[in-house]
Amino acid sequence: MTPRLELSGITKRFPGVTANEDVSFAVAPGEIHALLGENGAGKSTLVKIIYGVQRADEGSIAIDGRTVSIGSPNEARRLGIGMVFQHFSLFEAMTVLENIALGMDNPPSGRTLDARIREVLTEYDLSLDPQREVHTLSVGERQRIEIVRALIQKPKLLIMDEPTSVLTPQEVERLFKVLRQLRDEGCSILYISHKLAEIKALCDTATILRGGKVVGTCDPARESARSMAEMMIGGSLKDISTKAKGLIGKPRLAVDGLDAPGEPPFGTSLKSVSLSVRAGEILGIAGVAGNGQNELVSVLSGERLTGVSGSIHLDGAEISRLGVGARRKRGLSALPEERNGHSAIGAMTLAENAVLSARGPAGLTAAGGLLRLGRARIYAKTVIDAFSVRANGPEAAAASLSGGNLQKFLVGREILGEPKVFIVSQPTWGVDAGAAAFIRQAMIDLASRGAAILCLSQDLDELLELSDRIAVMNGGRLSEAMEVAGVSIERIGLLMGGVHGEDDPESEAMLGAGRAA
Amino acid sequence: MSLDLVVAILMAAAGAATPLLIAALGELVVEKSGVLNLGVEGMMLIGAVAGFAVSYTTGVPALGAVAALLAGALVSLVFALLTLSLMANQVATGLALAIFGTGVSALAGAPFVGITTTTLGPLVAFDDPILRLLFGQSPLVYLALLLTLAVWWFLKHSRQGLILRAVGESSDAAHAIGYPVLKIRYLAVLFGGAMAGLAGSYYSLVLTPMWAERLTAGRGWIAIALVVFASWKPGRLLLGAYLFGFVITMELQAKAAGFALFAPEFLSALPYLATIVVLAVISLGRRNATHAPACLGKPFRPAV
Numbered sequence: 177m178t179p180r181l182e183l184s185g186i187t188k189r190f191p192g193v194t195a196n197e198d199v200s201f202a203v204a205p206g207e208i209h210a211l212l213g214e215n216g217a218g219k220s221t222l223v224k225i226i227y228g229v230q231r232a233d234e235g236s237i238a239i240d241g242r243t244v245s246i247g248s249p250n251e252a253r254r255l256g257i258g259m260v261f262q263h264f265s266l267f268e269a270m271t272v273l274e275n276i277a278l279g280m281d282n283p284p285s286g287r288t289l290d291a292r293i294r295e296v297l298t299e300y301d302l303s304l305d306p307q308r309e310v311h312t313l314s315v316g317e318r319q320r321i322e323i324v325r326a327l328i329q330k331p332k333l334l335i336m337d338e339p340t341s342v343l344t345p346q347e348v349e350r351l352f353k354v355l356r357q358l359r360d361e362g363c364s365i366l367y368i369s370h371k372l373a374e375i376k377a378l379c380d381t382a383t384i385l386r387g388g389k390v391v392g393t394c395d396p397a398r399e400s401a402r403s404m405a406e407m408m409i410g411g412s413l414k415d416i417s418t419k420a421k422g423l424i425g426k427p428r429l430a431v432d433g434l435d436a437p438g439e440p441p442f443g444t445s446l447k448s449v450s451l452s453v454r455a456g457e458i459l460g461i462a463g464v465a466g467n468g469q470n471e472l473v474s475v476l477s478g479e480r481l482t483g484v485s486g487s488i489h490l491d492g493a494e495i496s497r498l499g500v501g502a503r504r505k506r507g508l509s510a511l512p513e514e515r516n517g518h519s520a521i522g523a524m525t526l527a528e529n530a531v532l533s534a535r536g537p538a539g540l541t542a543a544g545g546l547l548r549l550g551r552a553r554i555y556a557k558t559v560i561d562a563f564s565v566r567a568n569g570p571e572a573a574a575a576s577l578s579g580g581n582l583q584k585f586l587v588g589r590e591i592l593g594e595p596k597v598f599i600v601s602q603p604t605w606g607v608d609a610g611a612a613a614f615i616r617q618a619m620i621d622l623a624s625r626g627a628a629i630l631c632l633s634q635d636l637d638e639l640l641e642l643s644d645r646i647a648v649m650n651g652g653r654l655s656e657a658m659e660v661a662g663v664s665i666e667r668i669g670l671l672m673g674g675v676h677g678e679d680d681p682e683s684e685a686m687l688g689a690g691r692a693a
Numbered sequence: 694m695s696l697d698l699v700v701a702i703l704m705a706a707a708g709a710a711t712p713l714l715i716a717a718l719g720e721l722v723v724e725k726s727g728v729l730n731l732g733v734e735g736m737m738l739i740g741a742v743a744g745f746a747v748s749y750t751t752g753v754p755a756l757g758a759v760a761a762l763l764a765g766a767l768v769s770l771v772f773a774l775l776t777l778s779l780m781a782n783q784v785a786t787g788l789a790l791a792i793f794g795t796g797v798s799a800l801a802g803a804p805f806v807g808i809t810t811t812t813l814g815p816l817v818a819f820d821d822p823i824l825r826l827l828f829g830q831s832p833l834v835y836l837a838l839l840l841t842l843a844v845w846w847f848l849k850h851s852r853q854g855l856i857l858r859a860v861g862e863s864s865d866a867a868h869a870i871g872y873p874v875l876k877i878r879y880l881a882v883l884f885g886g887a888m889a890g891l892a893g894s895y896y897s898l899v900l901t902p903m904w905a906e907r908l909t910a911g912r913g914w915i916a917i918a919l920v921v922f923a924s925w926k927p928g929r930l931l932l933g934a935y936l937f938g939f940v941i942t943m944e945l946q947a948k949a950a951g952f953a954l955f956a957p958e959f960l961s962a963l964p965y966l967a968t969i970v971v972l973a974v975i976s977l978g979r980r981n982a983t984h985a986p987a988c989l990g991k992p993f994r995p996a997v
Contacts, residue, residue, distance in 0.1 A: 229869055249871030265866035267859050269987065278859050279870050283852070 258326030425455035460643030477510030507596035522575030537593030710938025719888025731787030734913025735794020740890025765890015
């Protein structure tokens with residue numbers, strides 16, 4: 177059978193790096209083909225080449241056996257290629273209809289398009305209002321816009337770039353249903369992800385990329401998640417040692433009835449958030465991005481004091497009116513989600529970045545506020561060694577480090593100060609598997625030394641692996657914390673989607689639907 | 694008050710509003726594409742002097758208006774090259790363009806100081822004051838109204854207008870879907886330049902058919918403020934331009950009648966004051982209700 181898509185010898189070089197080197201593989205008609213690899217393995221560059229956003233330096237692409245040249249996304253669409261982007265290519269201030277029209281080459285007039293959108297929605301059992309403005313929609317609904325935008329053009333090949341990273345488990349199930357229906361209709365799907373469980377559940381074939389090269393092809397149903405992960409990282413995976421049970425002590429961080437306004441322009445306000453983290457414990461907070469996580473971190477770290485009400489206790493002392501510096505002095509350390517520009521300043525050296533937050537615990541300032549840059553360099557060097565950060569020493573600019581290495585440095589900078597309470601948001605976002613395992617291990621070790629850790633993450637697997645208890649954030653509210661042992665993923669998913677209460681008829685219905693899918 | 698006086702005041706108001714409206718319409722389209730060009734005043738002055746020079750040399754004021762259009766577009770091309778292709782800072786380049794235009798127009802206009810030219814006046818003269826008000830004004834007054842309608846339709850109902858707005862909303866998303874972001878922004882900037890040039894020529898060909906240095910007297914800045922005042926909406930722009938045109942005229946009338954309603958300094962501050970008030974009122978209400986394009990002033994660098 178002629179493959180739907182055949183890549184031969186695709187090579188793409190950027191100044192200083194080779195993103196893809198001699199990549200060749202084929203996708204059959206009606207096949208869901210996984211493209212698997214760590215961050216930086218060259219997956220996104222490769223699909224951008226297939227979709228005509230970027231051009232390959234060498235190699236050729238064939239669609240249905242015919243060699244083609246794809247110079248722009250318009251040409252890709254004419255060839256029957258559709259794409260759903262990882263960072264959505266949507267226009268927030270415009271309506272769903274306008275967004276879909278923008279993704280088509282010759283859209284019909286408003287009313288006809290509206291009717292066609294509704295046809296597609298019915299056909300694939302999706303719900304979406306074409307007249308709504310995008311900024312009023314949830315992340316899951318936004319992704320549906322992208323999917324409808326691709327489906328309305330009846331693609332022969334659909335590319336999905338990390339589609340599930342922002343979805344709740346129920347939304348993932350619904351997405352898979354659509355993708356399987358598409359496959360049965362003969363559409364080929366190129367599915368990019370690093371989530372191995374999903375690939376095992378969904379995909380027929382997997383091509384594994386490492387360092388821009390194809391390192392293997394396999395049938396995901398026959399491989400274990402572990403064996404695929406080892407192909408991805410090109411080495412054996414280290415097991416995380418769990419900490420001994422029963423070390424949990426008295427509450428270190430206690431938050432009660434916290435209210436705070438959302439961050440403009442589209443932030444979510446915190447509504448009566450209460451939580452408590454005990455010594456030696458990791459409390460995980462799950463939730464879809466934009467449900468108040470950033471607000472919670474900035475209120476707990478002390479960055480945001482205005483408009484905040486409620487109490488925050490650190491080891492029994494009320495700290496809710498103290499600023500960032502005062503809280504740090506008392507042993508509360510926070511690492512926000514955004515690495516560049518929030519946790520670290522790219523243009524400054526690692527030593528200078530160390531001074532920013534570790535000057536207190538590491539004694540990097542002298543009397544009168546003078547900096548001890550010599551000590552800062554030593555401290556940065558210690559972090560680099562202890563956390564095996566790949567960098568050209570303490571004088572390297574923070575911006576010169578890769579995402580994973582910078583994150584290791586930042587986590588190390590906080591942890592070596594031995595905080596009593598450590599608040600961290602998305603500790604391993606955009607970090608490769610090796611570094612992610614290292615960071616998680618460091619957090620577990622810190623907790624077993626008696627610190628209380630609050631970890632916010634969108635990666636549910638990560639939270640289930642790390643946490644002792646888990647709570648879910650939705651619309652600025654925080655659910656009760658549940659013991660991780662014995663918690664049901666479905667229940668977490670429902671809470672992430674905003675369904676509360678056991679005997680809610682809608683939640684029962686959704687549970688049923690989730691099981692059936 | 695006689696009918697003649699009322700008509701005279703209304704016509705003067707329309708006259709004062711027209712150049713503001715034309716320049717602001719151009720800037721509105723530029724900003725909708727995500728580019729902030731603060732050089733409107735400079736482009737207007739260059740248009741004014743080019744229009745005057747051509748009108749004076751050829752004796753055909755309509756040719757002067759066309760020349761002003763082209764001159765404005767030509768200087769805006771320099772702005773586009775610097776900010777879009779070479780990624781220069783838009784605010785700094787726009788301010789430089791304003792200063793550059795003032796200087797160049799003074800230099801080029803030096804031989805024309807004090808000379809008068811034929812007015813680009815009404816096509817037909819009417820004795821009846823009502824007919825004069827409705828049909829007896831400079832063609833540019835009607836052109837400005839047609840342009841408002843055209844820009845509104847273009848942005849709201851045309852496919853190209855949707856694409857232009859998309860580029861101003863998110864240049865990265867537009868690029869990812871496959872739209873030529875830079876080309877669209879170039880075209881928008883050129884349109885803005887042409888409109889500013891035309892607006893400038895209104896001063897040298899219609900209002901005062903003579904040349905003097907700094908003829909536009911800072912109205913380019915008012916045009917920029919009007920765009921914000923109108924929350925990037927052509928309909929409100931029309932309203933705003935005529936409102937300011939009316940205030941300007943009333944002030945002149947009051948002065949001619951021997952009493953001053955406000956100090957002239959207050960009058961020139963009024964558009965900016967009004968803009969601040971409008972922005973404050975809008976931001977009290979719904980979030981992001983100003984409708985400012987999300988990518989306004991942000992440079993775009995595509996990866997290839």
